[in-house]
Amino acid sequence: MEGFKMKYTVGLDVGIASVGWCVINEDKQRIEDLGVRTFVRAENPKDGSPLAEPRRLARGMRRRLQRRAQRLQNLRSLFVEQGLITRQEMKAFFEKAYEKDVYELRTEGLQRCLTSEEWMRVLYHLVKHRGFKSNRKSELKESDMGDLLTGISENKKILKDKGYQTVGEMLLKDEKFQEHKRNKGSSYLNTLSRDVLEQEIHVLFEKQREFNNPFSAADFEEKYLILFNKQKHYADKDQILKMVGKCSFLP
Numbered sequence: 675m676e677g678f679k680m681k682y683t684v685g686l687d688v689g690i691a692s693v694g695w696c697v698i699n700e701d702k703q704r705i706e707d708l709g710v711r712t713f714v715r716a717e718n719p720k721d722g723s724p725l726a727e728p729r730r731l732a733r734g735m736r737r738r739l740q741r742r743a744q745r746l747q748n749l750r751s752l753f754v755e756q757g758l759i760t761r762q763e764m765k766a767f768f769e770k771a772y773e774k775d776v777y778e779l780r781t782e783g784l785q786r787c788l789t790s791e792e793w794m795r796v797l798y799h800l801v802k803h804r805g806f807k808s809n810r811k812s813e814l815k816e817s818d819m820g821d822l823l824t825g826i827s828e829n830k831k832i833l834k835d836k837g838y839q840t841v842g843e844m845l846l847k848d849e850k851f852q853e854h855k856r857n858k859g860s861s862y863l864n865t866l867s868r869d870v871l872e873q874e875i876h877v878l879f880e881k882q883r884e885f886n887n888p889f890s891a892a893d894f895e896e897k898y899l900i901l902f903n904k905q906k907h908y909a910d911k912d913q914i915l916k917m918v919g920k921c922s923f924l925p
Contacts, residue, residue, distance in 0.1 A: 682706070691715045741906065742802065748901055749801050758790045758889050767794065777855065780842025783878045787885035796842075800875060801902055803856070805868035825857075825865035833870060840874035841866055868903070875899060 680701050687694035696708035716725045724730075753759050759767060776799045779792050788796065806826065829844075838844040845855045850864075857864045875898070882890035 745801060745901060745904060746798070749798060749898075752894075752897060752901060753794055753797075756889055756894050758794055767791070775846075777842055777846040780840065780874070780878070781846045784839055784843065784881050787882065787887050790889055793882070793887065793889055796878065797898060800871060801898075804902055805866040805871045807868040807905070822862040822865050825863040826867045828863070829866055830870060840877050841870050842874055872899065872902065875902065 680699060683698045683700055685696045685698070691714070692710055692712040694708075694710045697706040698704070699706050717723065718725060718727075750764060754761055754764075772795065774792075776795050779788060779796050780799070782788070783793075783796055806822065832838075832848060832850065833841065833844050836844070836848065838847070845851045855864065875895070879890050879892075879895040879898075883892075
């Protein structure tokens with residue numbers, strides 16, 4: 675009959691190295707054709723890692739750096755809002771060479787009132803290096819996650835067993851951290867969790883209030899902790915649907 679069209683169904687079985695296909699004639703209830711196409715896996719032949727992994731890791735690093743830069747910019751605005759410094763003085767604050775190490779200041783903050791300049795250095799350093807807390811473990815390999823979690827656990831044990839008041843005191847005084855206080859290369863053994871650093875912030879603000887530091891009020895601490903803990907949220911259903919493209923074959 676002129677204009678008559680057969681009804682077909684096409685099935686696909688998509689794998690990482692092959693695509694199987696089958697065409698079914700719905701009117702005649704029969705398989706018209708089927709087959710498979712194979713291709714080389716999109717993997718590194720040496721270690722089996724995805725070819726897109728370097729780009730994904732670089733993209734993740736760019737995003738982390740951008741978010742940290744924005745977080746530090748927000749912190750500078752908070753310093754100005756709280757009256758610790760003016761915007762005109764900000765450039766000199768970052769260009770100036772300081773004799774005292776910031777880890778010494780984090781420890782001395784437990785024993786005396788810090789100047790506004792010293793206090794800003796401590797707070798800036800804590801926001802810049804705020805420890806590990808991630809919603810996405812996919813940014814690390816499984817072997818890296820094991821080393822990272824081991825480092826976190828061991829450092830918490832040192833902090834507790836040796837009676838250090840804060841992480842800053844531990845990093846300054848403990849023999850484990852004398853050569854370097856942060857991770858080097860592929861080592862994660864100096865990793866710190868964000869919760870222990872947040873606890874240090876609480877202790878430092880409390881001590882500075884005892885020493886009558888005018889820039890240690892509870893409302894400043896609250897605003898600072900919100901900024902310190904700021905984390906990108908998971909995308910919700912509506913946000914995900916906005917990213918879904920339209921199919922040119924299916925309405």
